[in-house]
Amino acid sequence: MSDAxxxxxxxxxNKWYSPSFQxxxxxxxxxxxxxxxxxxxxxxSGKSTLIKCMNALEAVTDGxxxxxxxxxxxxxxxxxxxxxxxxxxxxxxxxxxxxxxxENLCIGQEKVLGRSRExxxxxxxxxxxxxxxAGQAGKYPGQLSGGQQQRVAIARALAMDPVAxxxxxxxxxxxxxxxxxxxxxxxxxAQEGMxxxxxxxxxxxxxxxxxxxxxxxxxxIVEVAPSETFFAAPQTDRARAFLSKILPH
Amino acid sequence: MKGWNWQGFFEYLTNTYLFEGxxxxxxxxxxxxTAGLILGFxxxxxxxxxxxxxxxxxxxxxxxxxxxxxxxxxxxxxxGLPQVGIKLSVIQSTLLGLALCEAAYLSEIVRAGITSxxxxxxxxxxxxxxxxxxxMRYVIMPQALRLIIPPLGNSVNSVLKTTSIASxxxxxxxxxxxxxxxxxxxxxxxLFVVAAIYYxxxxxxxxxxxxxxxxxxxxxxxxxxxxxx
Ligand SMILES: Nc1ncnc2c1ncn2[C@@H]1O[C@H](COP(=O)(O)OP(=O)(O)OP(=O)(O)O)[C@@H](O)[C@H]1O
Ligand SMILES: [Mg+2]
Numbered sequence: 001m002s003d004a005x006x007x008x009x010x011x012x013x014n015k016w017y018s019p020s021f022q023x024x025x026x027x028x029x030x031x032x033x034x035x036x037x038x039x040x041x042x043x044x045s046g047k048s049t050l051i052k053c054m055n056a057l058e059a060v061t062d063g064x065x066x067x068x069x070x071x072x073x074x075x076x077x078x079x080x081x082x083x084x085x086x087x088x089x090x091x092x093x094x095x096x097x098x099x100x101x102x103e104n105l106c107i108g109q110e111k112v113l114g115r116s117r118e119x120x121x122x123x124x125x126x127x128x129x130x131x132x133x134a135g136q137a138g139k140y141p142g143q144l145s146g147g148q149q150q151r152v153a154i155a156r157a158l159a160m161d162p163v164a165x166x167x168x169x170x171x172x173x174x175x176x177x178x179x180x181x182x183x184x185x186x187x188x189x190a191q192e193g194m195x196x197x198x199x200x201x202x203x204x205x206x207x208x209x210x211x212x213x214x215x216x217x218x219x220x221i222v223e224v225a226p227s228e229t230f231f232a233a234p235q236t237d238r239a240r241a242f243l244s245k246i247l248p249h
Numbered sequence: 250m251k252g253w254n255w256q257g258f259f260e261y262l263t264n265t266y267l268f269e270g271x272x273x274x275x276x277x278x279x280x281x282x283t284a285g286l287i288l289g290f291x292x293x294x295x296x297x298x299x300x301x302x303x304x305x306x307x308x309x310x311x312x313x314x315x316x317x318x319x320x321x322x323x324x325x326x327x328x329g330l331p332q333v334g335i336k337l338s339v340i341q342s343t344l345l346g347l348a349l350c351e352a353a354y355l356s357e358i359v360r361a362g363i364t365s366x367x368x369x370x371x372x373x374x375x376x377x378x379x380x381x382x383x384x385m386r387y388v389i390m391p392q393a394l395r396l397i398i399p400p401l402g403n404s405v406n407s408v409l410k411t412t413s414i415a416s417x418x419x420x421x422x423x424x425x426x427x428x429x430x431x432x433x434x435x436x437x438x439x440l441f442v443v444a445a446i447y448y449x450x451x452x453x454x455x456x457x458x459x460x461x462x463x464x465x466x467x468x469x470x471x472x473x474x475x476x477x478x
Binding site: 052055057079080081083084085086087088090092094095096097098107108111112153156157160 | 367369372375377378379380383391392395
């Protein structure tokens with residue numbers, strides 16, 4: 001992969017959930033290697049759908065999506081192999097509830113990447129330490145707090161050595177006092193140069209690490225701008241209205 | 250009035266012919282459950298298929314086998330099929346009938362278990378690159394089992410008793426053997442009570458096993474996981 005090649009490339013992506021409901025409308029977006037992009041917009045605007053399409057968890061109706069140069073929107077694409085390269089973190093954590101924390105981190109490494117048990121455990125422990133969950137490896141997800149679960153979910157994604165990470169409102173389901181412990185992990189990831197696409201309304205996080213902001217409304221990418229520009233001078237009325245609602249005055 | 254014959258009763262309670270009949274009943278139950286589960290799993294998967302034809306075929310199968318008595322199914326298989334050139338022995342007919350019928354019931358249990366697994370778990374498994382078969386094996390089935398095990402245990406109890414229907418095509422399980430003895434000795438009440446006791450022993454023993462399994466499962470999944478977070 002050359003540095004010039006974008007990590008994600010969305011070319012005129014359209015998606016209909018039903019013949020009468022178009023959820024994505026002609027979405028175009030390019031995310032460079034090492035870039036951090038925050039996606040925001042009103043509820044129901046299609047943010048989750050957009051990033052699920054980027055990881056082929058949802059199919060597009062037409063248009064093309066390329067991840068590190070490989071097209072995920074052709075029928076020929078080996079979707080599991082493509083998905084394995086991109087990490088994904090969900091609003092509701094989605095740790096495997098019947099597995100211990102350690103098993104959660106090992107299952108993909110062993111069954112998808114074919115790593116040995118020892119190598120998988122070593123990597124898992126390293127990552128758990130990194131996200132501050134060392135010592136809980138033997139517990140089940142239900143025994144951890146939301147913030148801890150979400151950090152484990154990040155570690156599980158990182159265990160696959162992803163080339164990029166997608167986050168869908170990773171802190172929306174968390175109690176306020178746990179939001180920062182998750183954001184801190186994400187900030188450090190961003191600072192290490194991980195390519196990230198983050199759906200979030202945490203504008204503090206966006207200001208701090210986002211290179212660009214993507215503003216969506218009603219299935220359209222309405223505005224894409226460097227974060228300083230976006231916050232200081234949103235170009236569209238829709239973005240201004242949205243910002244005035246979510247930012248404290 | 251002959252009254253109750255205690256001596257005859259105790260004799261039959263320890264009769265090896267009947268005891269073997271009970272073993273056959275156990276064997277039929279184990280087979281029906283195993284074959285029914287395997288077949289039922291595939292029917293459940295078909296039933297949930299995106300492809301309309303496949304799910305319709307599965308629905309028809311379930312409709313047919315749950316909508317008709319096992320008694321009728323067995324008679325059709327054993328007595329009716331030879332008419333179109335398919336001759337099956339008593340034991341073949343019994344095994345086939347029980348497996349096909351149980352599969353219909355068990356597939357619904359399996360399906361309920363599978364659909365109980367939150368969609369997000371599948372997405373999470375896909376997101377780390379797992380393939381559909383791996384997701385089924387490592388993520389969906391283990392979680393579905395939590396929900397499946399209790400009704401499955403109840404199915405074992407009911408199949409233990411249902412196997413007695415095979416006596417109608419002279420399958421030599423517990424009930425059939427009881428009837429054979431009755432024709433020889435005419436101790437009707439004593440023999441049926443003995444048969445009832447055998448069934449009770451088997452269902453009670455199973456209940457004990459089932460409780461052990463459920464307790465172990467509870468531990469394995471961790472308390473919080475059992476209660477669904
Ligand atoms: N599987 C689906 N089938 C039909 N409609 C769907 C499906 N998933 C989402 N939608 C609809 O598509 C629209 C966009 O959904 P999406 O989840 O992408 O929005 P979002 O921007 O992430 O919203 P939120 O901020 O509430 O998470 C919504 O109106 C939603 O109801
Ligand atoms: Mg969403």
